[in-house]
Amino acid sequence: MPLVKRLTVIGVGLIGGSLARALREQGAVGEVVGVGRGEANLKRGVELGVLDRYCTDPVEGVQGADMVFLSTPVCSIPGLVERIAPHLAKGCIVTDGGSVKGTIVSACEPLMPEGTFFIGGHPIAGTEHSGVEASFATLYQGKRCIITPTERSDADALAKVVAVWEAAGSSVTVMDPVRHDRVVAAISHLPHMVAYSLVNAVEGYEKTAGDLLCFSAGGFRDFTRIASSDPAMWRDIALTNRDAVLEMMDFFATTLAELRKLVDAGDGAGLEKFFLNSKLARDAIL
Structure with a gap:
């Protein structure tokens, strides 16, 4: 049966x-x-x-x-x-x-x-x-x-x-449902928010910097693949998991700001340490 x-x-x-x-x-x-x-x-x-x-x-x-x-x-x-x-x-x-x-x-x-x-x-x-x-x-x-x-x-x-x-x-x-929402905000919802934002940012910058998207190669396409997902579905996700998504977006903004400071300061050692930490964490997942 x-x-x-x-x-x-x-x-x-x-x-x-x-x-x-x-x-x-x-x-x-x-x-x-x-x-x-x-x-x-x-x-x-x-x-x-x-x-x-x-x-x-x-x-x-x-x-x-x-x-x-x-x-x-x-x-x-x-x-x-x-x-x-x-x-x-x-x-x-x-x-x-x-x-x-x-x-x-x-x-x-x-x-x-x-x-x-x-x-x-x-x-x-x-x-x-x-x-x-x-x-x-x-x-x-x-x-x-x-x-x-x-x-x-x-x-x-x-x-x-x-x-x-x-x-x-x-x-x-x-x-637990609440823990679930915090977990997926980090590993799924935030990456989609970043992918959508990156495509919009590059598309917007293209208007002042000339043709850019026609030169996009594998890295850009792979990273932004999920920005081809259903917009209505992701609208609903952002609304229904708003608190957890906002928390992760704010945390990401802080991390991106740290990276910006390193670039602005020309801190090569700091940049390498930042990138190495990310590489090790990513490799550990794989």
């Missing part, structure tokens, strides 16, 4: 589509129902074998599901849970892939009817591409997924969500 008999994926793009593909490849899911607003994308999901069927109405889509995975912009998740909650089958688990957890978990847990469960989740994986065409079964292989239960979380529901992500190939970490 599959781990999940009927999985409803609301938001069939890279994240939701890849989870469905991974579970199907492992024989861990029976039926996959897709829900979304773009019917062409949903039809393509059926053609690719990601979905068994689809509908555009979330209430219809969750009927009889034993697990619902929400892969939509983070600002939309509480409203979606409020809409579908009264129509969930007994024992149904709702989880999500949003990269902000504090606001989502605190808003969604109280909405769940007796006998149904919300468990927050965040797979740390992705590309800059979107849509079901971009999904692939190995997206989560060897990647980390953070699950964010609270004191109210049901132990069996938590265990099932963990098992789902392990079946998809992820290494699962269980973490």
Whole structure:
């Protein structure tokens, strides 16, 4: 018997589509129902074998599901849970892939009817591409997924969500939602803010300094790849994890100011020490 008999994926793009593909490849899911607003994308999901069927109405889509995975912009998740909650089958688990957890978990847990469960989740994986065409079964292989239960979380529901992500190939970490948001503000949200800012800065400087972007090589392109990510998604992330993002942006600004002082002072030894510290920290991650 599959781990999940009927999985409803609301938001069939890279994240939701890849989870469905991974579970199907492992024989861990029976039926996959897709829900979304773009019917062409949903039809393509059926053609690719990601979905068994689809509908555009979330209430219809969750009927009889034993697990619902929400892969939509983070600002939309509480409203979606409020809409579908009264129509969930007994024992149904709702989880999500949003990269902000504090606001989502605190808003969604109280909405769940007796006998149904919300468990927050965040797979740390992705590309800059979107849509079901971009999904692939190995997206989560060897990647980390953070699950964010609270004191109210049901132990069996938590265990099932963990098992789902392990079946998809992820290494699962269980973490408090508030700590999660501080962690991802540092390792994910800040890098995106910096990438978007750098592209805008160079594009703005280009207006006074002449053609610059046409000379961009591998380093600039690699560093700013994530600035091609969905602007609406990152708008929502910046708004819903505002405090942690601002804290990291301020800390980064302080560090950049330290580097500026070293450059301004012509401090070669200080610069080398600054760069070496960064290199050693980066190499340690690898």
